[in-house]
Amino acid sequence: MRIDVLTIFPDLFTGFLATSIPANAIESGALSCHVHDIRIHAANRHRKVDDRPFGGGPGMVMMCQPIFDAVKAAESVTSQSTDGCPATNIVRVLLSPQGERLTQPRVEWLAQQPHLLLLCGHYEGIDERVIEELNPLEISLGDYVLSGGELGAMVLIDAVARLQAGVLGHEDSAAEDSFSVRSSEGAPLLDCPHYTRPREWNGREVPEVLLSGDHQAVARWRDAQRIERTQTRRPDLLQDCLLKDTQCDRSILTHPRPLLTAKQNIAAEHVATPTRTPEASFKANDLHG
Numbered sequence: 080m081r082i083d084v085l086t087i088f089p090d091l092f093t094g095f096l097a098t099s100i101p102a103n104a105i106e107s108g109a110l111s112c113h114v115h116d117i118r119i120h121a122a123n124r125h126r127k128v129d130d131r132p133f134g135g136g137p138g139m140v141m142m143c144q145p146i147f148d149a150v151k152a153a154e155s156v157t158s159q160s161t162d163g164c165p166a167t168n169i170v171r172v173l174l175s176p177q178g179e180r181l182t183q184p185r186v187e188w189l190a191q192q193p194h195l196l197l198l199c200g201h202y203e204g205i206d207e208r209v210i211e212e213l214n215p216l217e218i219s220l221g222d223y224v225l226s227g228g229e230l231g232a233m234v235l236i237d238a239v240a241r242l243q244a245g246v247l248g249h250e251d252s253a254a255e256d257s258f259s260v261r262s263s264e265g266a267p268l269l270d271c272p273h274y275t276r277p278r279e280w281n282g283r284e285v286p287e288v289l290l291s292g293d294h295q296a297v298a299r300w301r302d303a304q305r306i307e308r309t310q311t312r313r314p315d316l317l318q319d320c321l322l323k324d325t326q327c328d329r330s331i332l333t334h335p336r337p338l339l340t341a342k343q344n345i346a347a348e349h350v351a352t353p354t355r356t357p358e359a360s361f362k363a364n365d366l367h368g
């Protein structure tokens with residue numbers, strides 16, 4: 080996939096795009112990322128892209144024209160270079176505190192698009208008329224105040240990059256991490272705890288079942304941990320599922336279940352089928368003696 084980013088702080092992206100998963104995705108050819116400085120499109124010689132708000136108030140507002148010209152320029156360069164991929168296929172995203180909260184289902188949808196254009200605002204905001212004209216999908220990271228959309232763009236790039244084919248060395252990771260494993264009711268579940276060598280550290284032991292060699296017992300224990308942790312730490316995830324989906328089993332609401340033990344073998348359904356067999360996966364994890 081291709082991602083174009085429009086920002087007044089392009090330097091923020093250089094270290095990020097040169098490191099870890101995003102860098103791997105770019106290196107492997109699964110992702111190309113192009114960062115554009117909105118300031119290039121400022122019509123005045125002071126490179127000014129913001130102005131005082133009509134109606135008064137604190138701060139500055141980003142002007143329509145530099146943003147609109149930057150979008151048009153990025154989209155036209157792009158539709159020439161990516162033939163067969165017209166500008167109409169570009170999904171425009173504005174990172175904004177007014178946007179829908181970014182969630183994994185939205186990340187999965189965005190990751191499947193051939194081309195994203197990420198627009199980062201700054202200052203008090205962007206002139207509403209250019210938002211109306213561009214009609215972007217508006218995405219927020221959550222209910223706290225950032226100074227601009229750049230971190231949002233980086234979060235989004237990281238989240239979609241790791242879902243591109245062949246980007247994660249360990250192909251099961253994307254399928255098995257938090258929010259990719261679901262309860263039998265369809266609720267996204269938190270991840271189970273992880274352990275590595277040594278078997279004892281600071282007087283703390285690794286749970287016995289992980290050393291047992293019983294693959295089914297391990298899988299059951301992990302599922303029970305996912306469900307227990309979700310119930311205690313993020314009950315809202317289970318609640319949201321029941322409120323959203325009428326197909327869900329309502330009994331969990333009226334009769335909250337006790338914390339599940341490994342023995343109860345409650346199925347946590349994996350959204351994506353692991354590319355490796357459980358057998359191979361288990362060997363790769365190894366028991367570290």
Ligand code: 9D3
Nearest residue numbers: 174175203219220221224225226227228231
């Ligand atoms: C303190 C300023 N606020 C006045 C009530 C409005 C405001 C304007 C601009 C708040 C934040 C911003 C800049 N933030 C983003 O561009 C942003 C953001 C965020 O602030 N929180 C969560 N997600 C995002 S995505 C982009």
